[in-house]
Amino acid sequence: MTPISYVQQQHITRLCVRCGLLLMQYGAESAVVVDLSKRLGLALGMNSVECSLNFNAITLTTIHNERCITTTRDTINQSINVNLLVQIQQIVNKTEAAKDTHNNNNQLNHKLTEHTTHAFDKLDKTAYPIWLVGVFVGTSCAAFAYLNGGSLSITAVTFVAGMVAMLTRIYLAKHHFNPFITVIMTAFIASLIGATTYYFDIGNNADIAVASSVLLLVPSFPLINSLSDILKGYVDIGIGRAVFTYMLTLSACVGIVMALVLLQIQHWGF
Numbered sequence: 001m002t003p004i005s006y007v008q009q010q011h012i013t014r015l016c017v018r019c020g021l022l023l024m025q026y027g028a029e030s031a032v033v034v035d036l037s038k039r040l041g042l043a044l045g046m047n048s049v050e051c052s053l054n055f056n057a058i059t060l061t062t063i064h065n066e067r068c069i070t071t072t073r074d075t076i077n078q079s080i081n082v083n084l085l086v087q088i089q090q091i092v093n094k095t096e097a098a099k100d101t102h103n104n105n106n107q108l109n110h111k112l113t114e115h116t117t118h119a120f121d122k123l124d125k126t127a128y129p130i131w132l133v134g135v136f137v138g139t140s141c142a143a144f145a146y147l148n149g150g151s152l153s154i155t156a157v158t159f160v161a162g163m164v165a166m167l168t169r170i171y172l173a174k175h176h177f178n179p180f181i182t183v184i185m186t187a188f189i190a191s192l193i194g195a196t197t198y199y200f201d202i203g204n205n206a207d208i209a210v211a212s213s214v215l216l217l218v219p220s221f222p223l224i225n226s227l228s229d230i231l232k233g234y235v236d237i238g239i240g241r242a243v244f245t246y247m248l249t250l251s252a253c254v255g256i257v258m259a260l261v262l263l264q265i266q267h268w269g270f
Contacts, residue, residue, distance in 0.1 A: 003065050004045050008110060013062045013069045015117055016041045016049060020058045021073055022088060022123075027080035029225045030234040033058070036092050043095040044116065045109050055240030079173070080221055084125060091119045130170050137216050138163030145212035154203035157194060161213035165190035169216070180251040183217055187255025190214045195263050210256075217252040219245045 004012075020037040028036075034051045041049030041062050048063040056077075061070040095116050127133075141162030146155045165186045172182040194213035197206035222245045229238030 004109070006067065008113065009046070009062060009064050009067065009069055011117075012041060012044045012046060012113060013060065013071055015044070015113065015120070016051075016062065017058060017060050017071055017073050018120060019088060019092070020051060020053075020060060021075050022120075023085060024053070024058060024075045025078040026084045027078075027082070027221060027225065028085050029232075030229045030237050031232045032085075036089060040092050040095060040116070043092070043099045044113050053234065053237050055237050055244070077179070079127075081125070081127070084123060087123055088120075091116060094119075130167065133170065134163045134167045137166040141212050141215050144215055145208050148208050148212065150205060150208040150212070151203040154197060154205065154209045157197055157202060157209050158212045161190045161193035161209065162216055164193060165213065166216055180247060183248050183251040184255040184258070187214050187217055187252040188259050189255075190216075191256045191259035192263070195259060195265060198263070198265055210260075214252060214256060217248070219248045222248075 016037045019040050020033050023033040023036060030053050033053060037051045037058075037060060038049040041060075046062045046064050050061040050063075052059040057072060057074045059070065059072040061068060095112065098112055138159040138161075142155045142159035145158040146152075150158065168189050169182055169186040172185060173179075177185075190213040191210055194209040194211075195206070197203055197209045203209065222241055226238045226241035226245055229235075229241060231238075
């Protein structure tokens with residue numbers, strides 16, 4: 001087998017880092033990030049691939065014929081996109097499937113690297129329309145309110161509160177607001193709309209509207225990932241994700257309290 005050149009090894013290293021960064025940005029757990037990054041590097045001809053993760057960075061080393069390249073890149077959290085994670089896994093699987101054909105020929109291996117790079121360039125990052133996301137989030141909050149005994153009027157108010165809150169959250173995130181400020185403002189607006197049921201005496205239980213309108217802020221997916229990371233040995237990043245999740249929860253509480261204080265609601269709760 002013809003040895004892989006230094007330039008080609010650099011290309012493969014960047015490709016592995018790109019794979020890991022995308023996985024981290026869109027919500028994959030640490031074990032998946034490390035596993036897919038290593039598998040991609042090995043499938044492209046590296047002798048060894050080592051990957052280390054931090055809460056907001058990835059460090060990756062590729063080794064080929066005793067030549068070592070190490071790079072570190074920081075990452076920015078994006079919204080969770082499971083469809084993108086599945087696409088990346090499919091790319092890695094296809095690269096591994098073609099490994100046996102291209103492994104003994106440097107020219108063919110180079111073509112495989114270029115093909116994999118092209119596949120990453122063509123990743124489908126499209127998301128649902130903003131208005132559709134708002135409608136479905138509002139519907140889910142309203143359904144929770146209805147299942148907890150809320151009347152139709154309470155359900156309607158919860159729907160409006162959840163939808164407006166989600167649209168606000170998307171707008172603030174799109175304009176790169178601090179995530180904690182984004183959650184505080186979203187919780188404030190949702191609670192403000194939901195708490196109108198107190199002032200206008202709407203429905204049978206105003207508490208249900210206030211509680212259900214902020215359900216979109218429950219960070220369930222990041223919390224599950226943090227627990228999974230800790231159980232699988234990635235303690236540092238798991239604790240970092242857990243702290244980030246708890247801070248989001250605290251920010252939501254701050255937003256709710258701000259709305260209740262502003263409206264001078266002395267008592268609230270089931």
